[in-house]
Amino acid sequence: MKGTIPRTEDFRVDHDLSQGSRSKLKDYKGSGFDRGHLAPAGAMKWDDRAMSESFLLSNMAPQVGSSFNRHIWKSLEGKVRKWTKKKGELYVVTGPVYVRNHSNSKKINSCYSQSFLQGNLRSCKS
Numbered sequence: 001m002k003g004t005i006p007r008t009e010d011f012r013v014d015h016d017l018s019q020g021s022r023s024k025l026k027d028y029k030g031s032g033f034d035r036g037h038l039a040p041a042g043a044m045k046w047d048d049r050a051m052s053e054s055f056l057l058s059n060m061a062p063q064v065g066s067s068f069n070r071h072i073w074k075s076l077e078g079k080v081r082k083w084t085k086k087k088g089e090l091y092v093v094t095g096p097v098y099v100r101n102h103s104n105s106k107k108i109n110s111c112y113s114q115s116f117l118q119g120n121l122r123s124c125k126s
Helices: 048-053 065-087
Strands: 033-037 060-064 090-100 107-118
Touching (some): 060 090
Antiparallel strands (some): 033 060
16 A cells, blocks of 8 residues: 555556456446446555556446445445554455346346455465
């Protein structure tokens, strides 16, 4: 979270993914969904490349409307940064939860999950 690198806002396709597996900017245009960072840009201020790569569409998940992404989710990201500063080390796993839409049998993103682990991962046993 240290650093002064500004947001780049350079949302773009991740060409490391195969054509059929990657999102495109047009997927979001007019869809009613906002591009929500999984690994937040606010945590990438330490490096130009990290900041830029945080805007790859492979680091995005669709979030319904701008209000959730730009207010509720942004607030949670801020709290996570505060917890990390307070605790010193925090591992965060973030992702969408997909459920099947019974009306058309397509999987849709219905909610998000964030899990936290404080401490040293080396002490965890599988």
